[in-house]
Amino acid sequence: MVTAQSHAGKGSFDLHDVSVTYGSETAIAGVSMHIEPNAVTALIGPSGCGKSTLLRCLNRMNDELGNAKVAGRILLDGVDVYDKEYDPVELRTKVGQVFQKPNPFPMTIYDNVAYGPRTQGIRKRSDLDALVERSLTRAALWGEVKKDLKKHAFELSGGQQQRVCIARALATEPEVLLMDEPASSLDPISTQQIEDTIAELKEYVTIVIVTHNMQQAARISDKTAFMLRESMEEPAFLVEVGETRTMFTNPGDKRTEAYITGRFG
Amino acid sequence: MIRLNGWSAIVILAAIGIFLAYGGARALGEVGFWTLVTGSEWYPTIAAPRFGFVPLLIGSAAVTITAIFLSMPVSLAAAVFISEFANKRFKEVAKSIIEFMAAVPSVVYGLIGIAVVVPWVKEAFNLDSGLNAMSGAIVLAFMIAPTIVSISEDALHAVPNDLRQGSLALGNTRWQTTYKVVLPSASSGVLAAVMLGMGRAIGETMAVLMLTGNAARIPGSLFESVRTITGTIAAEMGNVVQGGLHQSVLFTLGLVLFAITFLINLVADLVLEKQRRRWRR
Numbered sequence: 362m363v364t365a366q367s368h369a370g371k372g373s374f375d376l377h378d379v380s381v382t383y384g385s386e387t388a389i390a391g392v393s394m395h396i397e398p399n400a401v402t403a404l405i406g407p408s409g410c411g412k413s414t415l416l417r418c419l420n421r422m423n424d425e426l427g428n429a430k431v432a433g434r435i436l437l438d439g440v441d442v443y444d445k446e447y448d449p450v451e452l453r454t455k456v457g458q459v460f461q462k463p464n465p466f467p468m469t470i471y472d473n474v475a476y477g478p479r480t481q482g483i484r485k486r487s488d489l490d491a492l493v494e495r496s497l498t499r500a501a502l503w504g505e506v507k508k509d510l511k512k513h514a515f516e517l518s519g520g521q522q523q524r525v526c527i528a529r530a531l532a533t534e535p536e537v538l539l540m541d542e543p544a545s546s547l548d549p550i551s552t553q554q555i556e557d558t559i560a561e562l563k564e565y566v567t568i569v570i571v572t573h574n575m576q577q578a579a580r581i582s583d584k585t586a587f588m589l590r591e592s593m594e595e596p597a598f599l600v601e602v603g604e605t606r607t608m609f610t611n612p613g614d615k616r617t618e619a620y621i622t623g624r625f626g
Numbered sequence: 627m628i629r630l631n632g633w634s635a636i637v638i639l640a641a642i643g644i645f646l647a648y649g650g651a652r653a654l655g656e657v658g659f660w661t662l663v664t665g666s667e668w669y670p671t672i673a674a675p676r677f678g679f680v681p682l683l684i685g686s687a688a689v690t691i692t693a694i695f696l697s698m699p700v701s702l703a704a705a706v707f708i709s710e711f712a713n714k715r716f717k718e719v720a721k722s723i724i725e726f727m728a729a730v731p732s733v734v735y736g737l738i739g740i741a742v743v744v745p746w747v748k749e750a751f752n753l754d755s756g757l758n759a760m761s762g763a764i765v766l767a768f769m770i771a772p773t774i775v776s777i778s779e780d781a782l783h784a785v786p787n788d789l790r791q792g793s794l795a796l797g798n799t800r801w802q803t804t805y806k807v808v809l810p811s812a813s814s815g816v817l818a819a820v821m822l823g824m825g826r827a828i829g830e831t832m833a834v835l836m837l838t839g840n841a842a843r844i845p846g847s848l849f850e851s852v853r854t855i856t857g858t859i860a861a862e863m864g865n866v867v868q869g870g871l872h873q874s875v876l877f878t879l880g881l882v883l884f885a886i887t888f889l890i891n892l893v894a895d896l897v898l899e900k901q902r903r904r905w906r907r
Contacts, residue, residue, distance in 0.1 A: 454797035
């Protein structure tokens, strides 16, 4: 029997002087920050400021791009995930990701959600059933799809597809969930549902979310990190990170204030 | 303009069919279609000739199906490697090799077969002669590989990167991602690739004519000599009386071949179109 794991207190990241280069171009440089467990951290900033690049460092998806090099140290619960010995495949079972565009696999809802657990060797039908139900429940989709789990995931609406993807990521029981503008391709009602889901999820996982939408960051996050790229010649950097409330009411940096009040970006 | 091209393609196809049927009219009238396609003996030049297509159909089927079975695993593996694992440089080199393989004239494949494959088959399987269905199939397997590799590579390439990323992000290796997500997503394209390879194999003439020994009888095994549909038409058409029954029978045989390849290609195209539509979300 698979028990509902609680990762309370686990899933904290510490970044020390992280930089990423693509070929000869440095995309982000000198990012140091702490990401708290069981909280929602929003990465905000104008487009092209390296938010997604930074996010992809946390589950080493940059590795898959071929020409990306990550320097600095990234610790997950104190363990260096860029250590030579550290297996990125294993990291990704602890750090899940939800993408900008819903990307369900061309299979049934059930098979989508059971995909990760099956890779991990869970085969028993009752265990998988329980995991699928729990994951879909946490992704706030269970009620809508419990009667047609055998339905092809492509037949769902965009918002439902994205929640299948959230359930799919949750099914491996990750400690951290990375979300790269998960609502940007969705309508307002679906966005609202995703945001509600996120608020409930932080009980189980640490959430790092990239968003363009400052209102969204203000609504859903506990911590906010503001990133900026001042010119194309220079790499992007982290301006500041702090409590979301403070960042939005009394930011420490003039550039943060300018961005938040809509003077640029 | 596009519509014009579409119609002209249909008109040309219909014209080919009508032309073949016209050439075969005498055979269809005197022998009958059913007798032709179910007759089990092919003795076209004896005093009371027998025109049964069955040995030829079996000959073509034996060579084609064996070629597909030999070519598919290797071609598919090559397509997967090129699409999913190879770096850019390797990809370019491999693609130009494959294009080159497709450009080699089939008579050259036949010569290589005579020089290399036939002696090898004779030796390896301890036979009196290496001119048999197996030799033909082995060489055909190479000839259809470019078709299977390039079309299945296209199908794999068309699978959105989103899906690969999604699978990798769930803690799957590249290999797991390939066989659990990418291959199933491209399955209909891969199927179409195999079918187009099959169409190419059935229609291939020169190499099989040179390699299969051309005995027009129902073979007991793959190590016996066979005669294919195409080999028969090519070998006999030059020796027939103009307007004679034998010539007309060969036209009918051509019509049968045309129908088979047309059907295979049609189904393959329908499958490919379905595959393309899948990602147009």
